[in-house]
Amino acid sequence: MKKLLLITSLIFSLVFLSSCSDKKVVVPDKVKTVPIVTKLPSTIKDYFSYGENSEYIYEGKGNEYASYNVFVDYLTENRVQLRTDNGGTEVVKVLENKDGKLTMLLSRAESYYRENLTQSPSNKEEILLKEPLIKGTTWTLSDNRKRYISNVDVYVTTPLGKYKTIEVTTENKEGKNLDYYAPNVGLVKTAFVIKDGDEITSSLSKIEKDKALTQTVKFYYPNAVEDKLYFVNKQLSFKTNDITKIIFETAFKDLPKGDLGKVLGPNVKIKSLYLNKDNTVYVDFTKELVSEMNAGSGFEGMILQCITNTLGAYYGVDKVYITIEGSPYSSGHIIMKKGESFTVDYKNSIELK
Numbered sequence: 001m002k003k004l005l006l007i008t009s010l011i012f013s014l015v016f017l018s019s020c021s022d023k024k025v026v027v028p029d030k031v032k033t034v035p036i037v038t039k040l041p042s043t044i045k046d047y048f049s050y051g052e053n054s055e056y057i058y059e060g061k062g063n064e065y066a067s068y069n070v071f072v073d074y075l076t077e078n079r080v081q082l083r084t085d086n087g088g089t090e091v092v093k094v095l096e097n098k099d100g101k102l103t104m105l106l107s108r109a110e111s112y113y114r115e116n117l118t119q120s121p122s123n124k125e126e127i128l129l130k131e132p133l134i135k136g137t138t139w140t141l142s143d144n145r146k147r148y149i150s151n152v153d154v155y156v157t158t159p160l161g162k163y164k165t166i167e168v169t170t171e172n173k174e175g176k177n178l179d180y181y182a183p184n185v186g187l188v189k190t191a192f193v194i195k196d197g198d199e200i201t202s203s204l205s206k207i208e209k210d211k212a213l214t215q216t217v218k219f220y221y222p223n224a225v226e227d228k229l230y231f232v233n234k235q236l237s238f239k240t241n242d243i244t245k246i247i248f249e250t251a252f253k254d255l256p257k258g259d260l261g262k263v264l265g266p267n268v269k270i271k272s273l274y275l276n277k278d279n280t281v282y283v284d285f286t287k288e289l290v291s292e293m294n295a296g297s298g299f300e301g302m303i304l305q306c307i308t309n310t311l312g313a314y315y316g317v318d319k320v321y322i323t324i325e326g327s328p329y330s331s332g333h334i335i336m337k338k339g340e341s342f343t344v345d346y347k348n349s350i351e352l353k
Contacts, residue, residue, distance in 0.1 A: 050241040062200035100131035159205035222302035245273035265292025280319040297333035312344035
């Protein structure tokens, strides 16, 4: 009898559930639907996290140059120009995130001047990180060094904090390099492990926001009374993506106190400014450079020498090619031939006290 009642009850339950299948079921307020979250694989973009006006400070151990600062000079959607200063030299590098690879396109040592190189031809392509971002992904560099993702989800502690990172190993004759990348930050630590057991490390210790790059630049101005050039050290501030020619144009027009003549008139614009591959600075002015000068040949020569000395010193060269609206410099007193440049000369220059 009990068995019959059990079967009857089961049939009744099935019929009841079937009859309710076409009706709207009211879920009590206390019952919440939990979405199913599927973890997507990491991409290079997760680690390409450089911020405008940011300075990354690394603390070094094992070598006097292991400590360094990195400033973001220029930043586009998929390229960044970084300036590294270790106290001994400054190196500019351009990195690109494209086609599943983080590639260093350019590296230029002893680069103390500021110029946008993000679109310059590559001089040293080197893949830093490659998808898929899983253990075992391997690639060979142009000099036959082997680089690979040696581990994932590696916890690394730096002076700034603890990060879960991807570990990238580069093998070489002297030992191996270990680079650790954290999502939303980028490179947080590097370690050079020498075969004899010594280790040189650089670890992220601070990220400073809203920071400008400051450079000390000598600006030269003419003194017609003494027939000399005076220079003054100016502190120029550059934020990410600032245009160097505009900063210089403004600084030239900021005349120091004293019996000094102006170098640029109020309406003069610098149309272009760059260091050419022939190791000469090329600077192009608007026509107002000549029309607003109002100077005799001697004073005009001093003004041109001030421009030459200022730009030559900043870029570290001794030749400056000055043009007006794209044509060789020409005025009523001085006429330059195509390709003829001005030469840096500091002999008649003294510091303004």
